[in-house]
Amino acid sequence: MDSSTLYSENYRKNPEIVWEEMRNDFPVFYDDISDMWWITRYDDVKDFFVDYQTFSSSTYELTTGQVVGPTLISRDDYGHVVRRKIVAPDFVGNRLKSYEKLIEDCVTDLINRFARSNEISLVSEFSSQLPVDVISAILGMEGDGQLFRQWVTEMIMGLSDSQELRQKGLDASAAFCSHIAPSLNEVDSPQRTDHIAKIARAEIEGERLTKEEITAFCGLLFIAGGETTDKAIANMWWNILNHPETLEAVLDDDSLWTNAFSETMRRTPAVISEERFTTKPVELHGFEIPKGAKIRACLASAHLDPTVFNNPLTFDIFRPDLHLGKENRSGVSKDPGRSGHFGFGLGKHFCIGYELARNEAIIGSQMIIERLGMPSLQKNQQGPVIQARNSFFAVEELIVSFQK
Numbered sequence: 001m002d003s004s005t006l007y008s009e010n011y012r013k014n015p016e017i018v019w020e021e022m023r024n025d026f027p028v029f030y031d032d033i034s035d036m037w038w039i040t041r042y043d044d045v046k047d048f049f050v051d052y053q054t055f056s057s058s059t060y061e062l063t064t065g066q067v068v069g070p071t072l073i074s075r076d077d078y079g080h081v082v083r084r085k086i087v088a089p090d091f092v093g094n095r096l097k098s099y100e101k102l103i104e105d106c107v108t109d110l111i112n113r114f115a116r117s118n119e120i121s122l123v124s125e126f127s128s129q130l131p132v133d134v135i136s137a138i139l140g141m142e143g144d145g146q147l148f149r150q151w152v153t154e155m156i157m158g159l160s161d162s163q164e165l166r167q168k169g170l171d172a173s174a175a176f177c178s179h180i181a182p183s184l185n186e187v188d189s190p191q192r193t194d195h196i197a198k199i200a201r202a203e204i205e206g207e208r209l210t211k212e213e214i215t216a217f218c219g220l221l222f223i224a225g226g227e228t229t230d231k232a233i234a235n236m237w238w239n240i241l242n243h244p245e246t247l248e249a250v251l252d253d254d255s256l257w258t259n260a261f262s263e264t265m266r267r268t269p270a271v272i273s274e275e276r277f278t279t280k281p282v283e284l285h286g287f288e289i290p291k292g293a294k295i296r297a298c299l300a301s302a303h304l305d306p307t308v309f310n311n312p313l314t315f316d317i318f319r320p321d322l323h324l325g326k327e328n329r330s331g332v333s334k335d336p337g338r339s340g341h342f343g344f345g346l347g348k349h350f351c352i353g354y355e356l357a358r359n360e361a362i363i364g365s366q367m368i369i370e371r372l373g374m375p376s377l378q379k380n381q382q383g384p385v386i387q388a389r390n391s392f393f394a395v396e397e398l399i400v401s402f403q404k
């Protein structure tokens with residue numbers, strides 16, 4: 001196999017064919033275009049996420065670290081554990097529940113804007129808007145979604161290697177920081193129930209986040225929780241609209257949206273791959289990957305590994321190997337028989353916003369259908385519109401009609 005295959009139009013449209021070849025014949029593949037090693041089999045991807053001492057997340061120092069500043073995502077040390085204990089509790093259990101009303105309000109605002117049209121552009125009018133609106137509101141800045149969207153788009157572009165885009169990203173990040181700055185004051189006021197005040201007040205083992213760390217974490221929330229959730233919602237709608245029996249099932253029983261979300265995260269995960277640096281030489285399938293090498297784990301390929309999932313290419317919300325259990329969803333299952341998807345990662349850096357993203361996707365979808373009725377894809381939208389773009393599975397646009 002030639003590295004150029006991974007950058008071809010063919011790969012973008014049908015990455016599954018390339019991943020199958022890689023899992024079968026090149027389980028460790030050196031990509032000489034990007035100077036990195038790919039791994040694609042389920043067990044190898046699992047080890048990659050779990051063994052943080054060998055596979056270091058310091059890769060993020062060169063991307064998000066440059067644009068938003070230092071955050072927990074690039075740390076493997078105990079500092080990561082402390083920071084995670086400060087920021088993560090707001091996104092689970094009862095504290096997350098308190099954000100449900102806020103999600104509903106954001107969804108209602110968006111639906112009010114398009115409810116009168118016969119068809120909606122689900123990506124531009126809904127999935128790309130909701131996650132940024134929700135994070136703005138969680139930070140206590142509801143209504144600022146439009147402002148943040150512009151900066152965050154440029155910050156994400158600034159993660160690339162291009163000097164010009166990096167500079168744009170840095171400029172956007174500076175504007176973003178100035179906008180956040182006033183919220184870093186008076187955080188002890190009892191009226192403040194927003195996420196910024198909560199993480200500013202939190203103290204774990206005598207440590208608190210500095211103002212710079214709080215601002216950087218806010219930037220990370222948008223970068224990690226914006227485009228990812230956008231793609232997950234759109235991919236889920238693409239899947240249900242292209243599988244009439246699934247659409248019928250979720251319309252009959254709306255508790256099945258959770259299955260549709262999990263199966264989307266397996267079959268067409270928003271994030272396709274993650275990267276790490278090796279901290280020591282790694283022997284794998286007869287190859288020696290040197291210390292300091294960049295390694296890319298293709299989790300979307302791991303989800304299609306037939307040694308783990310039956311008929312892996314089939315989108316099936318009733319599959320027995322979907323594993324919806326909470327322990328699996330939170331990435332902590334130690335039971336080797338319960339192999340879930342890695343769409344939110346696994347282990348130390350497991351996604352902090354996994355339940356928030358699920359809630360946005362499910363609450364948002366249920367509310368749209370309740371208000372607008374039965375959805376269907378505009379005719380010329382059928383076809384292979386879901387593609388591997390950079391490290392995302394994404395659909396450019398979904399024009400959806402509704403019938404009461």
Ligand code: HEM
Pocket residue numbers: 057072073074084135220221224225226228229230232270271274275342343344345346348349350351352353354356357358
């Ligand atoms: C469907 C939507 C989402 C997907 C697919 C997703 C995916 C991921 C993945 C794969 C990781 C692990 C990264 C790694 O190991 O290198 C991760 C980490 C993270 N995610 Fe998400 N994410 C989503 C939504 C969110 C949301 C809504 C938020 C917050 C509001 C968020 C915040 C984070 C943070 C802060 C981390 C870093 C955790 C750490 O380093 O300990 N994500 N996400």
